[in-house]
Amino acid sequence: MKLTQAISLTAGFSVGCIITGSIIKQPMLRSLGELTGFGAISLGVIVKLNSVNADKEKQLTAFKQENICLQTKFEKTQNELNKLGKKFQTQDTRQRLHLANIQKLQHQQKVVLATVTTLEQKLDFYEKAASEKPENIKVNLNKNSVLSVTQSQESxxxxxxxxxxxxxxxxxxxxxxxxxxxxxxxxxxxxxxxxxxxxxxxxxxxxxxxxxxxxxxxxxxxxxxxxxxxxxxxxxxxxxxxxxxxxxxxxxxxxxxxxxxxxxxxxxxxxxxxxxxxxxxxxxxxxxxxxxxxxxxxxxxxxxxxxxxxxxxxxxxxxxxx
Structure with missing residues (x-):
């Protein structure tokens, strides 16, 4: 038998005792009915409160579970954002380094071209010197040596x-x-x-x-x-x-x-x-x-x-x- 049914029967029994005691003029029976009725009412209140508390507990439990789920989703989202941030930093660094590498290669190209130009000029000089008379070659070589000394004194x-x-x-x-x-x-x-x-x-x-x-x-x-x-x-x-x-x-x-x-x-x-x-x-x-x-x-x-x-x-x- 459920507790609510027991409360209903007790309440009925209490009412019966009160009515019967009043009819047959038995105070004890009436008092018993009143005491039983008070107990039934108190028990009903307690049951009601317990039911409300149980509902609140269920709601609180559901809220906690939902909060845990939301917290887990937030942490996953935060981790994804952190990964995206690291990827962005990596891409930015890679881009900067690629750009720096290109600049290095461009400058190296300029240096190589300048070196090639210098070698071509020297080659032209020696070709001209070789086509001239031996005595002129000596003069030109002397001039070249003077030029070298001059260059060595450049800034x-x-x-x-x-x-x-x-x-x-x-x-x-x-x-x-x-x-x-x-x-x-x-x-x-x-x-x-x-x-x-x-x-x-x-x-x-x-x-x-x-x-x-x-x-x-x-x-x-x-x-x-x-x-x-x-x-x-x-x-x-x-x-x-x-x-x-x-x-x-x-x-x-x-x-x-x-x-x-x-x-x-x-x-x-x-x-x-x-x-x-x-x-x-x-x-x-x-x-x-x-x-x-x-x-x-x-x-x-x-x-x-x-x-x-x-x-x-x-x-x-x-x-x-x-």
Missing amino acids: MTRVYIDGNNLSFAVDGLQIELDYDALRIELSQNASRTNFKYYTGIHSPMNDGQRRFIDYLKYQRYEVIGLPILARPDSKSFKTVGDDVKIAVDIIGEVKKGDDVILVSGDGDFIPVVEEVQRRGVKVTVVAKKSMLSEQLSQVADEVIYLDDIQYKLAKYRKFDAA
């Missing part, structure tokens, strides 16, 4: 690279530097260049450092090795005398008409820059924005930020979208 773009400073800058930009691309980028407006790379060298030199130096030499950098000593805390190392060596070389080598490109943002080079500027030398500073001394940027004739050309200098690598 030059001298590039001085603070290896430690550049290394920290590249780490900050989170790229792998293509030193061939760096040489091409800094040689764009120069007819004759000389690149010097200053770096600390361990003693004895390890295999990784030896390969790196061989790679620089292959890319036509003149590598100037300096000693490395442990700092007082013994947890890091310091290259000894690199700034001084760069400054000494600049002062000793640069002449009027030359151009200097200093790859460093160190403010210690300000006196050196000012000195060669007094000789009529243009000085361009190449550095990462956050590592460039404000005073050095004000003294320099031109400033090139590595941040702005990083995609021209980064090694091309294939990217896989997550």
Whole structure:
């Protein structure tokens, strides 16, 4: 028997007791009926409340399940958006690197064409010399030797690279530097260049450092090795005398008409820059924005930020979208 039926029977029994007790004038029976009726009413109220609570509990459970489903869908959507964002960044990076690669190839083409033109001019000269009389050949060869001496005294773009400073800058930009691309980028407006790379060298030199130096030499950098000593805390190392060596070389080598490109943002080079500027030398500073001394940027004739050309200098690598 269900509880609702029991309540109905109890209510009926209560009414019967109350009516019967009133008719036969039995107070006890009437009181029993009233007490039974009160109990039936109370029980009915309790059942009703329990039913309402059960419905609310079901609704709450359904709401929680729906909320869990919505949360799961939201997380899936968020993951998809993150993947799309990574794909977009990858495509953007790939596009920039492709563009940088094209620019590198275009510049290399210009360099090759210029070299071919120079060789053709030399070939024309030797062909003309060969067609003339022997005594004229001697004269012309002498003239050519004089021309060579004159050319050797022409202005030059001298590039001085603070290896430690550049290394920290590249780490900050989170790229792998293509030193061939760096040489091409800094040689764009120069007819004759000389690149010097200053770096600390361990003693004895390890295999990784030896390969790196061989790679620089292959890319036509003149590598100037300096000693490395442990700092007082013994947890890091310091290259000894690199700034001084760069400054000494600049002062000793640069002449009027030359151009200097200093790859460093160190403010210690300000006196050196000012000195060669007094000789009529243009000085361009190449550095990462956050590592460039404000005073050095004000003294320099031109400033090139590595941040702005990083995609021209980064090694091309294939990217896989997550």
